[in-house]
Amino acid sequence: MDGNNEFPHGAGHYDEAALRRWVSEHDKRPGRTAFQRDRARVLHSAALRRLAGKTQVVTPGATAQAWDATPRTRLTHSLECAQVGRELGAALGCDPDLVEAACLAHDLGHPPFGHNGERALDEIAAPCGGFEGNAQSLRLLSRLEPKRFVEEEGGNGVVSVGLNLTRATLDAATKYPWPRGGRPGDPASRKFGVYEDDLPVFEWFRRGAPGRRRCFEAQVMDWSDDVAYSVHDVEDGLHAGHLDPNLLLAEPERREVFAVAAERYAPPDAEEAELAEALDRLLEQEWWPHGYDGTAVAQARLKDATSQLIGRFCLAAEGATRAAYGSGRLTRYAADLVVPRGTRLECDVLKAVADRYVMQRPDQERLRRDQHAVLVELAEALVARAPDGLDPQFRALFTAADDDAARLRVVVDQIASLTDASARRLHARLTGAG
Incomplete structure (x- = not known):
């Protein structure tokens, strides 16, 4: 069509x-x-x-x-x-x-x-x-x-x-x-x-698109996603008490952050010294939230820091892209978003900070094992009982599916649609787990 x-x-x-x-x-x-x-x-x-x-x-x-x-x-x-x-x-x-x-x-x-x-x-x-x-x-x-x-x-x-x-x-x-x-x-x-x-x-x-290249708007979306979650995940980590910004001044802690950045976020050729320079550029800014203690003034300073970071990352991409393509309207496949390497590394280091101090907390591994078990057991229960247990929309799709693979895809669609809480409720109802 x-x-x-x-x-x-x-x-x-x-x-x-x-x-x-x-x-x-x-x-x-x-x-x-x-x-x-x-x-x-x-x-x-x-x-x-x-x-x-x-x-x-x-x-x-x-x-x-x-x-x-x-x-x-x-x-x-x-x-x-x-x-x-x-x-x-x-x-x-x-x-x-x-x-x-x-x-x-x-x-x-x-x-x-x-x-x-x-x-x-x-x-x-x-x-x-x-x-x-x-x-x-x-x-x-x-x-x-x-x-x-x-x-x-x-x-x-x-x-x-x-x-x-x-x-x-x-x-x-x-x-x-x-x-x-x-x-x-x-x-x-x-x-x-x-x-x-x-x-x-x-x-x-995708008809007419040049190979696997992303359109310009998708590149803007992707960078906006990186900017938003790298900055705000660090902000949430500070608010939650999981991150002490003073730790980023200690060498053992810094090396752990750089190791996470190199493994999961930064380009393969990024050296530790380059990652350290990226972090230090941020720490040297007068608006960086050193000594955050949760007071109203500290919260206001942290909010200013998030705004400064977002502006820093977006203006760097805007300036570099304009330098490459001029002042005209950039749409679809007429350009590629240009993000300076140093800016990307600053963003990558922020992602690594949130990863190291929020996602890698000891309690998170226990929680992840529990969440994994909930979804696996829920899938097993739904496959065994389907179409019973499926919402009406997915029940109809399951009944109309042509083969086992298509029916499994419907079960996965159902599970993927759930919130954290509704997944646990449905799991408890179908498995009897309390």
Whole structure:
């Protein structure tokens, strides 16, 4: 299906092909752009609301200070990413509604328990092609999130086409534009953006794209995601009492941070000395939150530091990209986002700080083992009892599935849709665990 909808007013530098939808439709409110409609659809989706119940880094209620029990969730992270992306994209000439929609959508596929849940579901889903949060996001946008339906060919009923977003928005929301095993230069990578049975819509919106290259808006979304979570995860770690910023001045602690950065975040050729220089550049800033103690003044200084960091990272990318491509509007495949190496390393070091002091706490390993067991046991119970135990939407999909692999994918879709709390409740109900 390659529906041709009208070229809406205000679409700017985006051609008619970028504005097409999988199923052609007419706007009930003329005057809105196609990307304003896309943004509204993601913003009003149930999948976005569910992110409020999915942990970002610090589990709600687990902070050291009783007065601060409101760390970020996947939802608040997505909203903050959207704000960063909208402003950076607009400064570079992208349609701001398009970039905001992509940022709001980028984490929709994350399962309960975050990356730990993602790893558990990848094991569970091995017989049907594995699991990846970014591929799950595309599946939600193009298939699972109830919004638009279309008659199947041959009159065999109706099927969901998800939010039926434009080609440009689906492309912008796709961080990894390749199937499993298709990452350029790294076919063993676990990162991919589309499952086998979602390839038709993927190939439709990627038609004409240069190989595995990401569109410019997706690059803006990805950098906005990096900026938002690297800065805010450190902020949440400080609020929760997990991170003492003075530790970053001690050599043994610094070496541990650099080791995490080198292993998980920084480019392979990054030397420890280069990572140390990146951290020191941040520590030398007059706004860096040295001596954070949780007082009102310290909180205000920390909030200023987060604003300074976001501005620092975004302005560096904007300046370098403008230096490379000039002052015109940069959209789709007309440019690549340029982020200076030093800026990327500063961001990578911040990610490593949050990883070392928040994610690697001793209690987190016990929690991860428990979360893994909950999802594995829940999957086993659902497979054994399905369609009993599935929500009505997934029960119908399970009944209509053609084979065991398709039925397993439905079970995985059901589990991925759950919040942290609802996964535990369903597990307790189906397994009898108290």
